[in-house]
Amino acid sequence: GKFGIILIGVTSVISIICSSTFIWMLRRSYDGFSTTQNRILLGLCVSDIIFSSHYLPFGMFGPKELDYFSWNARGNMATCHITGFLSVIGGILGPFLNASLCVL
Numbered sequence: 001g002k003f004g005i006i007l008i009g010v011t012s013v014i015s016i017i018c019s020s021t022f023i024w025m026l027r028r029s030y031d032g033f034s035t036t037q038n039r040i041l042l043g044l045c046v047s048d049i050i051f052s053s054h055y056l057p058f059g060m061f062g063p064k065e066l067d068y069f070s071w072n073a074r075g076n077m078a079t080c081h082i083t084g085f086l087s088v089i090g091g092i093l094g095p096f097l098n099a100s101l102c103v104l
Contacts, residue, residue: 005072012055019045019052037104044097051090054083 023045026038033039062073063080 002072008055009057012052015052016049016056019048037101040097040101040104044094044101047090047093047097049090050086051094054087054090057083 031038062075063077
Protein backbone atom coordinates (compact mmCIF):
# COMPACT_ATOMS: atom_id res chain seq x y z
CA GLY A 1 0.00 0.00 0.00
CA LYS A 2 0.80 3.63 0.33
CA PHE A 3 2.83 3.32 3.53
CA GLY A 4 5.04 0.58 2.09
CA ILE A 5 5.85 2.54 -1.07
CA ILE A 6 6.65 5.68 0.93
CA LEU A 7 8.86 3.68 3.32
CA ILE A 8 10.76 2.04 0.45
CA GLY A 9 11.15 5.41 -1.29
CA VAL A 10 12.56 7.07 1.83
CA THR A 11 15.02 4.23 2.45
CA SER A 12 16.15 4.41 -1.19
CA VAL A 13 16.90 8.12 -0.76
CA ILE A 14 18.96 7.31 2.35
CA SER A 15 20.77 4.52 0.49
CA ILE A 16 21.66 6.79 -2.44
CA ILE A 17 22.96 9.48 -0.08
CA CYS A 18 25.09 6.95 1.84
CA SER A 19 26.51 5.37 -1.33
CA SER A 20 27.33 8.80 -2.77
CA THR A 21 29.07 9.76 0.47
CA PHE A 22 31.08 6.53 0.40
CA ILE A 23 32.14 7.23 -3.21
CA TRP A 24 33.23 10.70 -2.13
CA MET A 25 35.23 9.20 0.76
CA LEU A 26 36.88 6.68 -1.57
CA ARG A 27 37.81 9.42 -4.03
CA ARG A 28 39.35 11.56 -1.30
CA SER A 29 41.31 8.72 0.30
CA TYR A 30 45.07 8.42 -0.02
CA ASP A 31 44.86 5.56 -2.54
CA GLY A 32 41.89 6.93 -4.46
CA PHE A 33 40.69 4.48 -7.08
CA SER A 34 44.16 3.05 -7.72
CA THR A 35 43.67 -0.15 -5.70
CA THR A 36 41.53 -3.08 -6.79
CA GLN A 37 39.59 -3.07 -3.54
CA ASN A 38 38.60 0.58 -3.93
CA ARG A 39 37.51 -0.01 -7.53
CA ILE A 40 35.32 -2.92 -6.49
CA LEU A 41 33.86 -0.81 -3.67
CA LEU A 42 33.15 1.92 -6.23
CA GLY A 43 31.31 -0.59 -8.39
CA LEU A 44 29.36 -1.82 -5.38
CA CYS A 45 28.28 1.73 -4.54
CA VAL A 46 27.30 2.41 -8.16
CA SER A 47 25.27 -0.80 -8.30
CA ASP A 48 23.51 0.21 -5.07
CA ILE A 49 22.68 3.62 -6.56
CA ILE A 50 21.32 1.95 -9.71
CA PHE A 51 19.25 -0.51 -7.67
CA SER A 52 17.94 2.17 -5.30
CA SER A 53 17.01 4.51 -8.16
CA HIS A 54 14.32 1.97 -9.08
CA TYR A 55 12.47 2.80 -5.85
CA LEU A 56 13.27 6.52 -5.82
CA PRO A 57 10.13 7.85 -7.60
CA PHE A 58 7.82 6.26 -4.97
CA GLY A 59 6.08 3.90 -7.39
CA MET A 60 5.32 6.64 -9.91
CA PHE A 61 6.78 4.79 -12.91
CA GLY A 62 4.34 1.90 -12.64
CA PRO A 63 1.70 1.72 -15.39
CA LYS A 64 -1.26 3.98 -14.61
CA GLU A 65 -3.58 1.13 -15.55
CA LEU A 66 -2.41 -0.61 -12.35
CA ASP A 67 -3.39 2.28 -10.07
CA TYR A 68 -5.75 -0.04 -8.19
CA PHE A 69 -2.77 -2.26 -7.33
CA SER A 70 0.08 0.21 -6.81
CA TRP A 71 -0.30 3.60 -5.14
CA ASN A 72 0.93 6.62 -7.16
CA ALA A 73 1.20 4.72 -10.47
CA ARG A 74 1.42 7.27 -13.30
CA GLY A 75 3.73 5.73 -15.90
CA ASN A 76 3.35 3.47 -18.90
CA MET A 77 4.86 0.17 -19.99
CA ALA A 78 8.08 1.85 -21.18
CA THR A 79 8.77 3.41 -17.77
CA CYS A 80 7.91 0.09 -16.13
CA HIS A 81 10.43 -1.73 -18.34
CA ILE A 82 13.14 0.88 -17.68
CA THR A 83 12.77 0.69 -13.90
CA GLY A 84 12.61 -3.10 -14.07
CA PHE A 85 15.83 -3.15 -16.09
CA LEU A 86 17.56 -0.89 -13.55
CA SER A 87 16.36 -3.12 -10.72
CA VAL A 88 17.68 -6.27 -12.39
CA ILE A 89 21.05 -4.73 -13.32
CA GLY A 90 21.60 -3.31 -9.82
CA GLY A 91 20.36 -6.51 -8.21
CA ILE A 92 22.75 -8.68 -10.24
CA LEU A 93 25.83 -6.46 -9.97
CA GLY A 94 25.65 -6.09 -6.17
CA PRO A 95 26.06 -9.76 -5.19
CA PHE A 96 28.74 -10.38 -7.82
CA LEU A 97 30.80 -7.40 -6.67
CA ASN A 98 30.30 -8.43 -3.05
CA ALA A 99 31.54 -11.94 -3.87
CA SER A 100 34.58 -10.50 -5.64
CA LEU A 101 35.38 -8.51 -2.49
CA CYS A 102 35.29 -11.78 -0.52
CA VAL A 103 37.70 -13.41 -2.98
CA LEU A 104 40.04 -10.44 -2.90
